[in-house]
Amino acid sequence: MIPRLDNARILMYSHDTFGLGHLRRCREIAHALVDAYHGLSVMIISGTTIAGAFDYRVRVDFVKIPSVIKLRNGEYQSMAQHTSLEDTLEIRRAIIRHTAETFRPDIFITDKEPMGLHGEIEETLAFLKTRGTRLVLGLREIMDAPEFLGPEWERKDLLRKVEAYYDAIWVYGPEGFHDPLSGLAVSETIRSRMRYTGFLRRSQIQSEGTQIRPQGDYLLVTTGGGGDGAELIQNVFAAHRQDRRLCPTFVVLGPYLPIKERAEFIAAAADLPRIEVIEFDNRLEDLVAGSVGVVGMGGYNTFCEILSFDRPALIVPRTRPRMEQAIRALRAEELGLARVMPSEVATDPERMAKMLRDLPTAPRPSLSRLAREAGFLNLNGQQSIAQDVGKWLRAPPNPLLQAVKNSS
Template identity: 75%
Template structure:
């Protein structure tokens, strides 16, 4: 029987300044939770400009806050042309606080950024803690290199605030794959609040297949949101010019690819008979499921999709402004889950041609003995998250919810 929670509410915060990873991760978790518990509602606060382009299950909704973009140098700027970053952040803080006061969540889940963009959720965290809301921080399996993350968090006083505010820290990966807080001076109290959930499994959620969906058997090239993906697309297109016999390729540019580079790549692809370009697809899982191989930069969501659909993959990670993708790609290659090619090697067209030719016949993640024996391919993140939520909200001592079986 599916447990029922009477008027249970979860609020999620996704700061969304670069790409789609944060919102897509929050959406996956939200969908899993409303499927696990009838009567539960989830609201996602998101700054992405295209939050409304995705489908959401019943009892999952979102609040859009003004968008801020993270530049390649790590700085931020408002997406509103005539609004300063300071004014934009003031508006965002007010909406976040008002949403929390009105929605009255039982659980508040923060994705990746403990205090939010420029500390924008700290005031809300203090308020919700005073109301008895359970506060949860969700971290990727890999955050960044310790030498980069440690000074950033020290400057923001994050470790002390983690201990003061958060009741639980979910790590969205399996224990032993990677420690996202390696090299940081983490207190035993904070360590004790950490739970490795495992990776988040992805699946095809809709039975109908759009008529425009490419026929199966292509190599899929993706850079997530696309904001920093132009070089990888250029390299793959150059490989097709050198070797017109390469397998059919579907390239998904992403919504954040800059307009000038988008126009350039569309014009280039039009001259390549075996290259099909899709600018954006809100059901990306379908595309991964139909691919014979995946070429990507190794962001968290793409990596989970590669594992979930068991596709051979070539990862060409970025190294700016964070080393997250490179660290994940190196660890995955070490385990035999995917292959890795540094960006400077991918720029060597002959080497990339050889890698693309070999990709469809490369080992799949499920063939990694080391990863299988370690349990890294169980992909049970949503199940463990739902267990925590159930333990918190179905217990008799909870003062807001009335749990019944139906």
């Protein structure tokens, strides 16, 4: 019997300024929670332009806020060119606050950015705190190199604010794999609220309406949203020109790959018979599961998919604007979970071709004794999160929150 949590509500915030990682992580958690508890509903606040391109389970929905994009130099700009960044942020703040007031969540979960983009959720956090809502911060297992994360968090006064607002902190990875706040002066209070959940397991979807699926053995090349993936795709194309006998390769360009590069890759693929290209697939899990190897940049979601489907992987991480992917890639390499190629080496067609030739027969992650014995193949993130949510929502109701619900 699936337990019931009738009328329980969870609101999730995903700022989504670059790529699809934040929304996809929130969606995985939301789906796991409604599967675990009947009667519970989840609303996701998302800034991604293609939030509606994904399927959502019953009792999971999203609120779209105006989109903001993060540029390569770390600055932000509104996706609507006729609207200033300041006006866009003000609209976002208003929608977030109004959604929280109307939805009246029992739990509010923030993905990665403790105060949101440019502090846009701090007002909402303060409001929900007065209403008795449980506030939860979810962090990737790797945020950034300490020399970059430390000054950023100090400038924004985030350690103090995290301690003041958040009741719990989920780290979406196994303990010991990496400390997301390494190098920061983290208080014992914050440490006591941190829970390492394990990685978020991915499952095949195989629902109706899926896009084209390659036949036979193939390597999958994915760069997530694609906004910074052009160089890796170009290097894979160059390797295929170097060796036209490489394993058939299926390339997902990503929705945020610039239009010019997208058109160039589609045209170039016509001259490379062992490369097939599509622009986007909202069921990437099926493509990973069907592949004989994955070539990617080492983002969180791709890494979880590599582990979940136990696929040999070649990771070519980016190092700007964050070191997150490079840190994850090197950690995976030292544990025997993936092969890593620095981006400057990947530009050599001969060396890239050799890596692609060897990838289908490379060891799978499950063969890493070191990772297995250390518990780093823990993919129980959703179960850990569901346990916490059930424990919190079965506890005697917070009088403040109960009074708000009774008055509505």
